[in-house]
Amino acid sequence: MQLQIAPSILSADFSNLGKDIEMLNKYADIIHLDIMDGTFVPNISFGFPVVEAVSKIASIPMDAHLMVVHPERWVKRCAELGVKMMSFHQEAAKDDTAGILADIRANGMKAGLVINPDIPVENLFPYIGQADYFLIMSVFAGFGGQKFIPESLERIKALKAELKRRGNDAPIEVDGGVNAGNALSLKESGAGILVAGSSVFNAPDPGEAISMLRNPR
Numbered sequence: 001m002q003l004q005i006a007p008s009i010l011s012a013d014f015s016n017l018g019k020d021i022e023m024l025n026k027y028a029d030i031i032h033l034d035i036m037d038g039t040f041v042p043n044i045s046f047g048f049p050v051v052e053a054v055s056k057i058a059s060i061p062m063d064a065h066l067m068v069v070h071p072e073r074w075v076k077r078c079a080e081l082g083v084k085m086m087s088f089h090q091e092a093a094k095d096d097t098a099g100i101l102a103d104i105r106a107n108g109m110k111a112g113l114v115i116n117p118d119i120p121v122e123n124l125f126p127y128i129g130q131a132d133y134f135l136i137m138s139v140f141a142g143f144g145g146q147k148f149i150p151e152s153l154e155r156i157k158a159l160k161a162e163l164k165r166r167g168n169d170a171p172i173e174v175d176g177g178v179n180a181g182n183a184l185s186l187k188e189s190g191a192g193i194l195v196a197g198s199s200v201f202n203a204p205d206p207g208e209a210i211s212m213l214r215n216p217r
């Protein structure tokens, strides 16, 4: 299956965001929105006014990656702003994971479950069937421009194998340090959606960078 590319606007030009969104409409499959609260992660990115501004220009689906405590508080708001995919960290949700996944679906969005690199990938297995996609962080959530953690490939393979075994086709999204140098191994390991921030927006030709990620060699 063809990879889907979800550029993260964390590395976009916020002083000219409209221009970058128009570019993504043309070249990308999904717009990845990294929402950070300064508590779940040691950084603050942007919040719903920015999501609303993006929603007015976006013609491709918006994917909100919530790096916040209490993700359950923001399900309705995301749905109202036209977010199509909403993911949250299992570390932030704990016992509430199944309930939040169900609530995201009940609000008409695709529900995604995320784990940081230090969380066993097996923690995702009980939610196969309850999540529409899984997001494996290949860096610790919080900042763009970090180095890809190579052990992530084994984690993707393990999740892919379990999904196959259970006949589930939920895509695996990968986020952090993704670039043209690791896209092929990510695809071969079973990734279906690649998030990329700096490797797209810092490229001389972001459209070309997106096409290269989609057809990696």
Ligand code: DX5
Residues within 6 Å of the ligand: 008, 010, 011, 032, 034, 065, 139, 140, 141, 142, 143, 144, 145, 146, 175, 176, 177, 178, 195, 196, 197, 198, 199
């Ligand atoms: C990290 C974010 C990522 C990040 C990706 O907390 O979830 O989406 O912006 O940026 P790069 O591709 O630069 O690692």
Ligand code: ZN
Residues within 6 Å of the ligand: 008, 032, 033, 034, 065, 175, 195
């Ligand atoms: Zn992200």
